[in-house]
Each structure stands twice: as C-alpha cells, then as structure tokens.
Amino acid sequence: xxxxxxxxxxxxxxxxxxxxxxKGRGNETRRLxxxxxYLLRRKADGRFIAVSTDTRFRLLLRDGKTRHQCExxxxxxxxxxxxxxxxxxxxxxxxxxxxxxxDEHDLVLMPEPATLSFAGYDRYQRPLWMHDEAGQAWRTMxxxxxxxxxxxxxxxxxxxxxxQFGIFKRKMARGQSVQEILRVNAAPGYSxxxxxxxxxxxxxxxPPAEESFENTSAFAWLMEHAPDFGFRLSYPRDNRxxxxxxxxxxxxxx
Ligand SMILES: [Zn+2]
Numbered sequence: 001x002x003x004x005x006x007x008x009x010x011x012x013x014x015x016x017x018x019x020x021x022x023k024g025r026g027n028e029t030r031r032l033x034x035x036x037x038y039l040l041r042r043k044a045d046g047r048f049i050a051v052s053t054d055t056r057f058r059l060l061l062r063d064g065k066t067r068h069q070c071e072x073x074x075x076x077x078x079x080x081x082x083x084x085x086x087x088x089x090x091x092x093x094x095x096x097x098x099x100x101x102x103d104e105h106d107l108v109l110m111p112e113p114a115t116l117s118f119a120g121y122d123r124y125q126r127p128l129w130m131h132d133e134a135g136q137a138w139r140t141m142x143x144x145x146x147x148x149x150x151x152x153x154x155x156x157x158x159x160x161x162x163x164q165f166g167i168f169k170r171k172m173a174r175g176q177s178v179q180e181i182l183r184v185n186a187a188p189g190y191s192x193x194x195x196x197x198x199x200x201x202x203x204x205x206x207p208p209a210e211e212s213f214e215n216t217s218a219f220a221w222l223m224e225h226a227p228d229f230g231f232r233l234s235y236p237r238d239n240r241x242x243x244x245x246x247x248x249x250x251x252x253x254x
Contacts, residue, residue: 005037006118008129008158011073012083014040015160019051021118021127032058040070043162081111084161088189091165095178097187105241107186110194112160122154123202129158131196134230134252138199141229150221155200155208155248159193184244192234197252199231214247222250230254 005018016038024030029048033039036051036058049061055074059066072078088109092101102109119128119135120142130138138154145152165188171181185191192198202208203218213219226232232253235246 008116008118009038009077010079010112010114010116010160011043012078012087013043013069014049014073015043016040016052016073017127018118022048024048029060032060040073042066042069043160045162045166077114079114081114084111085109085189088161091161091188095165095168095187097178097182101187102190105190105243107190107241109189110192112158112194113196116158116196119157120154122156123208128154128199129196130199131158131252133254134197134199137229137231137252137254141226141231144225144229145218145221148221150218151204152218152222153202153204155202156193157199158196159191161188161194164188164191164194186243192249192251198234199250199252200246200248201250202248209246209248211245211247219247226250 004020007018009016019033019036019039022033022039024033032051037053038051039048040050040052040057041047042049047061049066050057050059050070052058052070052074057070057074059070098104101107113131116129117132117135119130119138122128128135135157142152164185167185168178168181168188172178200209201218201222202213203216206213206216222231223233230252231250233247234249234251235241235243237245239245
C-alpha cells in the first residue's frame with residue numbers, strides 16, 4: 001500500500017517531494033504520481049525529472065545526466081551542509097557578489113536543511129514546506145489566531161538557494177544589474193527563507209508582501225502574540241540589515 005508522506009528530502013541537485021502532495025500535469029504524470037512514493041524535482045528550475053519508490057525510479061526526463069543524478073540521489077542521500085555551502089558560494093561567485101556581503105549587511109549564510117516538513121497549504125493551495133518545529137509552531141499560531149477571529153495565510157515558506165539564484169538570473173536577463181537586484185532581493189544564501197524557519201504571512205483580501213499589511217488586524221495580532229509562538233519580525237523599519245521594512249516576514253527563532 002502506498003504510504004502518506006509529509007517530508008521533503010533535500011539533495012544536492014534534486015529534491016524529493018511526496019508524490020501524494022505533488023500536482024501532475026497530464027494523465028501519464030498523474031498516473032505515475034499515484035503509483036510511486038516520491039516525485040524527484042530538479043532544484044535549479046523545479047522541473048519534474050522522475051518518480052520513485054525506495055531506490056527504484058522511473059525517469060520523466062530521459063537523458064543520461066538526469067539518470068545519473070537520480071541514481072546518486074537515491075543511492076546515498078547526497079546532501080551535506082558543506083556541499084550545500086559550496087554550491088551557494090559558486091552562485092555568489094557567478095553573480096560577482098563580494099565575500100563581505102554578509103558582514104556588510106549583518107546577515108548570515110543560511111544553509112538549506114536536509115529535510116523539510118509539510119506545514120499545510122499556502123494561500124495558493126500549494127504545499128507549504130518548513131523546518132519541522134517552525135512548521136508546527138506556524139500551524140499552532142494560525143489556529144490560535146483563528147480562535148481570536150483572525151485569519152492568517154501563508155504566502156511563502158521554504159525557498160532554496162537555487163530558487164533565489166533563479167530570481168537573479170531572470171532579472172539579469174531583463175537587463176537589471178546585480179546591484180539593482182540586491183536592493184530588493186537578498187543574495188542567494190542570505191534569505192531567511194532558505195532555513196525553512198521564515199514565513200511570509202498574509203490575510204484574506206490583502207495583496208501579498210505589501211507594506212499595507214501593517215494596517216491589518218492580522219498584523220496587530222501578530223505583533224501582540226507571535227513572540228509567544230517563537231516568531232519575530234525580521235525586518236522592522238530602519239533595521240540593521242538595510243533591508244526594506246517587511247511587516248509580512250516572520251522568523252521562527254526558538
Ligand atoms: Zn519573506
């Protein structure tokens with residue numbers, strides 16, 4: 001019998017998402033998801049590359065390199081924090097971002113975790129992935145808010161280094177310089193979202209990630225109660241990181 005799974009397994013090039021939580025496009029993909037335990041996804045671009053059960057896998061993208069990546073991922077979980085940090089350093093080198101970026105902004109390099117836990121669904125009905133304890137704290141806080149008549153919605157939880165790197169590459173392709181992009185996006189490796197402990201929070205009928213969130217009753221509730229659940233506002237006005245005010249962005253620091 002197929003088991004319900006609620007853990008995302010992180011690898012170097014690939015991540016494994018429980019097949020029961022993945023949405024397939026096309027009948028054939030949906031059938032394969034229904035008959036396997038995991039979907040293997042390429043971290044660089046989110047592309048579906050295989051489905052697997054234990055160490056057996058079936059390629060959705062048929063080429064030698066992908067086969068090799070799947071074999072090494074499934075053969076010996078290839079994730080390690082040192083490899084993960086090496087990868088992000090290569091991204092920073094590619095973008096020409098200085099080794100001193102972290103010191104200059106009082107930001108620390110955030111490795112990705114080896115696993116992430118399902119923490120419910122976000123506003124867009126996508127699975128929300130978070131560090132295990134952070135996800136549990138989020139769900140507890142969300143229920144407590146609801147008891148007080150406040151609806152908190154997740155906008156975004158875990159985001160990997162490759163995702164952040166992708167934002168830079170897309171904006172560069174549209175002609176922006178790295179310096180311009182750094183004014184609104186943290187360098188890959190330095191977003192709190194990489195840790196799985198950060199969450200962008202919204203409330204119904206409010207646009208996501210807008211400063212106007214500070215005028216909602218949801219924000220007032222968070223300011224009063226979020227610390228009780230281990231969450232703190234990372235980027236208040238005039239913060240020491242020189243990052244724009246983000247009333248929606250909370251970090252689980254317990
Ligand atoms: Zn955020």
